Amino acid sequence: MDSETFPVNPSLPSWLLVLRTADPDRVLWVHEEACSQDLLREYFMNLENALACPVVQVPMRGGERLKTWDAVNELLRLFQGHGLTRSSLVVTTGGGAMSDALGFAASIWKRGMRTLHVPTTPLAAVDAAWGGKTGINWGGSKNQVGTFAEPLAVHIDARWMQTLGERDFHAGLAEAAKHALLDATAMRSFQAPLPEWPCAGVEEHNAWTSWFEASAGVKKRIVELDPHEHGVRTTLNLGHTVAHALEASTATTQCAWLHGEAVALGLHFALHEALNPVLGGGDAMSAEDTEHAQWMGQWLKEWIPLPKGPWPDAASLWTFMTEDKKNVGDEVRDMAWRGVGKVVGPVSWKRDTFEATWETFVRSWNDS
Numbered sequence: 001m002d003s004e005t006f007p008v009n010p011s012l013p014s015w016l017l018v019l020r021t022a023d024p025d026r027v028l029w030v031h032e033e034a035c036s037q038d039l040l041r042e043y044f045m046n047l048e049n050a051l052a053c054p055v056v057q058v059p060m061r062g063g064e065r066l067k068t069w070d071a072v073n074e075l076l077r078l079f080q081g082h083g084l085t086r087s088s089l090v091v092t093t094g095g096g097a098m099s100d101a102l103g104f105a106a107s108i109w110k111r112g113m114r115t116l117h118v119p120t121t122p123l124a125a126v127d128a129a130w131g132g133k134t135g136i137n138w139g140g141s142k143n144q145v146g147t148f149a150e151p152l153a154v155h156i157d158a159r160w161m162q163t164l165g166e167r168d169f170h171a172g173l174a175e176a177a178k179h180a181l182l183d184a185t186a187m188r189s190f191q192a193p194l195p196e197w198p199c200a201g202v203e204e205h206n207a208w209t210s211w212f213e214a215s216a217g218v219k220k221r222i223v224e225l226d227p228h229e230h231g232v233r234t235t236l237n238l239g240h241t242v243a244h245a246l247e248a249s250t251a252t253t254q255c256a257w258l259h260g261e262a263v264a265l266g267l268h269f270a271l272h273e274a275l276n277p278v279l280g281g282g283d284a285m286s287a288e289d290t291e292h293a294q295w296m297g298q299w300l301k302e303w304i305p306l307p308k309g310p311w312p313d314a315a316s317l318w319t320f321m322t323e324d325k326k327n328v329g330d331e332v333r334d335m336a337w338r339g340v341g342k343v344v345g346p347v348s349w350k351r352d353t354f355e356a357t358w359e360t361f362v363r364s365w366n367d368s
């Protein structure tokens with residue numbers, strides 16, 4: 001059926017309208033295999049009804065295992081097997097690892113195929129699915145290989161998260177906390193009580209969907225101003241120098257930290273540094289921002305439990321920090337928080353200063 005005999009239906013939800021208007025020759029829908037069967041059926045019907053082209057459904061186990069060359073190779077074979085062309089479109093329904101890996105594979109297939117993401121974790125909903133950064137891990141470090149390839153759209157529906165483990169749900173809230181630290185309006189709404197989780201019904205699901213959309217709005221606005229991270233987008237890296245080092249240094253241990261957990265600890269560390277500044281930049285913090293720092297520290301502790309067991313020491317974190325992709329030359333770069341919406345950087349760490357600050361931070365954490 002061609003587009004003349006299959007007119008665009010303006011009453012379609014906006015993400016389906018985007019898909020329909022993109023007029024793909026084929027849609028490959030890759031979804032997390034553990035998702036709710038009822039929702040999968042509902043979405044498949046919606047896709048089939050909205051689109052004139054064939055829709056192929058592929059269940060897949062998500063997670064960090066997808067962010068390797070071997071997995072990308074498999075994905076490219078999958079694209080070939082389904083005859084995907086540059087006019088095809090990949091819809092992902094999964095966590096951040098799935099949108100990163102599928103987004104990367106799609107961006108290099110035939111020099112670039114379009115994507116649309118339906119995130120199924122809080123982290124992907126507020127952060128990973130947006131902004132077009134795709135990639136895989138390489139050489140033992142996070143996200144070393146990747147592209148910028150904006151998805152056509154991102155569609156958030158908190159109902160997908162009902163099958164998600166509690167640890168992944170809570171960890172994913174860390175990126176929303178980061179957004180609140182970057183934006184005064186987001187901070188105000190962030191301080192309102194959260195809806196119940198797990199949700200009792202439709203009302204709570206809708207409330208979470210709106211909550212995720214509001215937080216994602218912070219990232220969307222920043223990415224629109226600076227899509228390729230030459231300026232304001234670097235503020236989204238708040239907490240991430242330490243977070244990526246933590247993730248990488250625990251990745252092959254019994255107690256691997258999730259990205260969101262590592263970001264939560266990275267934010268705790270950034271707040272600690274803000275209250276005891278050793279990095280340059282910015283004036284002294286106002287009393288209001290000091291209160292915000294303390295409030296956020298409590299919120300993070302309440303909502304994002306961290307793995308038990310010893311944390312990596314300063315020296316091993318430093319080794320991974322020297323690999324961070326934000327570094328320039330031999331400088332280990334980071335962003336420093338000096339109040340809501342006041343992130344300064346890039347600032348650079350000296351090894352001695354970092355190690356001393358980390359040790360003080362760990363001591364004060366253990367004493368609290």
Ligand SMILES: NC(=O)c1ccc[n+]([C@@H]2O[C@H](COP(=O)([O-])OP(=O)(O)OC[C@H]3O[C@@H](n4cnc5c(N)ncnc54)[C@H](O)[C@@H]3O)[C@@H](O)[C@H]2O)c1
Nearest residue numbers: 034062063064095096097120121123124128133160163164
């Ligand atoms: N591209 C970006 O801008 C960006 C930003 C932030 C994070 N990230 C990346 O995102 C990844 C983390 O994403 P995440 O926190 O969403 O975790 P994830 O994608 O690793 O998913 C966590 C686990 O939950 C499973 N899962 C996902 N959705 C599920 C559901 N609805 N029901 C049951 N199981 C489900 C997955 O299979 C996996 O085992 C990291 O690799 C991080 O580097 C990317």
Ligand SMILES: [Zn+2]
Nearest residue numbers: 175240259263
């Ligand atoms: Zn992150």
